[in-house]
Amino acid sequence: MLEDIPKALERIPDDPNQLPFYSPTHMFIRTIHSLAQRSKESHRQDLVYLYRKMRLDSGKVFRKVTPAQRDAALANCANNEKAAAVLSALKVQARL
Secondary structure: OHHHOOOOOOOOOOOHHHOOOOOHHHHHHHHHHHHHHOOOHHHHHHHHHHHHHOOOOHHHHHHHOOHHHHHHHHHOOOOOHHHHHHHHHOOOOOOO
16 A cells, blocks of 8 residues: 555645545455455445446456456355346456
């Protein structure tokens, strides 16, 4: 996380929805990576929320998530049908 801190100081806007930290696509990818390692209900809910409510760059998700990560995250979402449906529909790039 520390590697993602902006290099220059930025003025933090008054509106909390305008904070310059992570894009929805970046958060979606990080949530999948996290779900591949651990099973947390809050991550499953975040995954569904980001998928349904935010505009995501499917090309970036395709490049950054491996089939193994998607499958591991899917295994950790066995008891959440909505999150499992999101991960099942996800197209990822097969690694050679």
